Amino acid sequence: MKRFLNQYWIYGVLTILVVIFINSCQKENYRQTTTDEVNITGYLENNKDQFSLFVDILYRSKTAGFLGAYGTYTLFAPTNDAVTEWIKANGKSAVTDFSESDLVDFVKYHVIRDTVATTRFSDGKIKSPTLFGEYLFTDLTDQTYRINRTASLSKSNIYTGNGLIHIVNKVLTPPALSLAEIIEKNPNYSIFTEALKETGFYDTLYFERGNIVPVEKRFQTVIVESDSVLKTQGINDYAALKQKYSHLNNPKNPNDSLWLYMAYHIMNDGKFLEDIIQSLSLYTLAPKEIISTKFENSKVLLNEDIFNGVLEPGAELNRSKSDVLASNGVMHETNQSFRIKVRPQVPVYFDLASAPEMVSALGGSYRNRQTSLIANGLPIANTFTFYPLNVSTVGTNRYTTTALSTKRPGVNGDYLDLTMSTTSPNRPTTFEIKTPFLVKGRYKVWVCYVQNSNAANLQVTFNPGKSDEQVLPNLIMLNQTLTGSGVNATVLGTDPNSDNLLLAQGYKRYYATVGDVNANGVTQSLLAKNGDGLLNVGRLAGTINVETTDRHTLSFYAISEPRWSSNAVWLDMVHFIPADDPEQYYPRFHHYPGELFYRPQ
Known part of the structure; x- marks a missing residue:
């Protein structure tokens, strides 16, 4: 039996060798183009009734072979009428009156080394420059695409073996003036x-x-x-x-x-x-x-x-x-005059979950939650201005807003609920958001969160990847309550100096508590079931130097795993307070309706 199997193995090997030998003797045909269609030069030559003058320019400029070879190009092809008009406008009588270098530049300005269909046109420049090194500008007028506001497309998106052709009714010429x-x-x-x-x-x-x-x-x-x-x-x-x-x-x-x-x-x-x-x-x-x-x-x-x-x-x-x-x-x-705006530094209190751009990034899910809050008699009063998220960092169904909890309320009745992880492939490690305008200067950055024992620890970076990137030194340990400062709960509830004790350790109470006074002089007397506000923590991430008055990027990076598997990160606000401002503690905030409370007099 063993001998019988060995014979079959030998016959199998011999058969494979014979097939390889026979195939090696056959001539191989290599495909020379990406498709069976003619390339750009071939298309123009097949349609000389429209493009004979442009074909003449291609051969006299020695670029016909270039546009007939393998590649990906977009050609704006002027018709014979367009070239004739261009010749007369230059005081010439024929293509032969132009130098070879002039004709090379002519072709270069009509060619882009990219396939740019009209679906990529907009009111602005085409993102890829011409071979001449300058950009073409497109716009739409009376349902017709124009190039540089002079030439109209009479036919577009003609696919060839090496790119696209758009037919234009006028020659494209580079702007003459600076x-x-x-x-x-x-x-x-x-x-x-x-x-x-x-x-x-x-x-x-x-x-x-x-x-x-x-x-x-x-x-x-x-x-x-x-x-x-x-x-x-x-x-x-x-x-x-x-x-x-x-x-x-x-x-x-x-x-x-x-x-x-x-x-x-x-x-x-x-x-x-x-x-x-x-x-x-x-x-x-x-x-x-x-x-x-x-x-x-x-x-x-x-x-x-x-x-x-x-x-x-x-x-x-x-x-x-x-x-x-x-x-x-x-x-x-x-239409109006404008100039450099000189602005003073002011504190900026940024409510993350209520940002309208967050609503947009979430496809309206926050609006649904807002409707629920209104139905419960808890309208959200958005008293701040917010700016766009870096939406590319938003993972599918990972960033949501969470409605008011009677145990752990957030300012304006919400907080940002993120599921962040350093190990799970389905959960992001980084969350980025654009700040409101920050006037140039130095700021202390306070990250205000709702405590969750299952949350990952966060590292905060200002303007990541830019020349002024600043990694803030203090980790945001979201499993900590205010007692993580080393000040115990009894002292926090009874000692009038407890705010200073917290501040000395880089912590603060940002959520309104008993005794705080609002703008109408009303003293706060009620608290949600929140252990005297111990679960709403303001943590000093560090101090940043803002070099330019602008909107900037703030990044939160998960650097360690929680003890459990929920990976829940509950972020409420970020406070940017001028570093030399002695008042880092007030105003404080409340969930209904984002009311501000001030230091008792």
């Missing part, structure tokens, strides 16, 4: 132009192709104030502008207020309206000064913010006179 020249040539910007020259920013915004420019300064954005806008501020000429802003009488000095005023209107990187709408802030050439952005009711607003509970009206961009493309960037015009 930002400085466009502004100077417009008589409506005479005051702004003179200010650019006097401060030296005209040279910053001037560009001539062939010049060597640092990459970070190749494209720029400028927001212009017209003469008519400046006149509404009582500024009728450059002399009046200088008198108002140039406190050193030296506009070229970076410390001069006029230099800062103009620097505040310029940003590195070319930003179209779409980019501005998607941004939370624009970083200007004024050192560590930003412009906040908001899109509201179809308006693009600059510096319209709620700060310290007060709405600060902003400036609206004139959309019809914005997105002006230059050889080195984009120009926008504003």
Whole structure:
């Protein structure tokens, strides 16, 4: 039997070797393209009735082979009529009148090394630049896509073996003028132009192709104030502008207020309206000064913010006179004047669970809970302003808001219930959220939580991954009550000096307790069943240095596992209080309806 099996094994091996030998003698056919369709050059040659002139340009520029080879490209192909019009506009009579280098640049400006279908078009720049090194701008007018506001698509999304073709009715030409020249040539910007020259920013915004420019300064954005806008501020000429802003009488000095005023209107990187709408802030050439952005009711607003509970009206961009493309960037015009806002440092009390953006990130689940709270006679009064989450860090069904508990209430009747873990693949280790506006300066950061014995310990980081990243030194141990400070419950309930004892250990009571007084002079006399508020803990995470007035990122990172498996992290608020402010303890907060209580007199 064993011999019989060995024979079959030998025959099997011999059969496999014979098959391999036969296959090795056969000729192999390698696939040369990604599809059986013609490539871009082939499509154009097959349709010479429309593209014979462009095909001629491809061969004279020696780029026909390039667009006929393997790759992923998008070509904006001008028709014969479009090329003929371009030839005449340049004072020529035929394609042969142009140099080879001119024709190479012609082709480069019409090609993107990426497949960009019209589904990726928007009111703004195409995210990938052309081979010429500059961006194309798209918009939609009367249901027709336009490129650079001059050429319309007559046919789009033609798929070939190596990319896409969009047919355009006009030749695309790179902008001839720089930002400085466009502004100077417009008589409506005479005051702004003179200010650019006097401060030296005209040279910053001037560009001539062939010049060597640092990459970070190749494209720029400028927001212009017209003469008519400046006149509404009582500024009728450059002399009046200088008198108002140039406190050193030296506009070229970076410390001069006029230099800062103009620097505040310029940003590195070319930003179209779409980019501005998607941004939370624009970083200007004024050192560590930003412009906040908001899109509201179809308006693009600059510096319209709620700060310290007060709405600060902003400036609206004139959309019809914005997105002006230059050889080195984009120009926008504003309907109102704007300037650097000088703000004092103030405490910022950030209720995490009530943030409207949290509602959006959760797909409305918080609204459902809010309805339940109202039905129970507990309306939520949102008295603060909140900003977007980094939604990419939100795990599926992992971040929720929890309604009021009679045992462990949170401010405004809610807290943020996170399931965080360092080991479970289904639970995130990190939670990030955008802060409200923080005026530059130093702040003590207090993380206010509802105690849970099953919670992971957290490490807090300010602006993770950025140049000003700061890892805060104190761990947030969410299984601790206020007694984790070392001050026992009896002392906390009876000693009038207990607040100072807590503060000395980096703890505080942030939730209103018996004896606290609200703004109407009413003394708090009732507590929820919360052990005299011991389960609502304010923990000093550390002190941060905010270098730029802006919205920033705060990250919570789980660094250890709880004793049990729920991984529940119950976060309520974060307090940012100026580091030199002696009042770190008050106001305190209550769940109904987010009422503030102050230090008894």
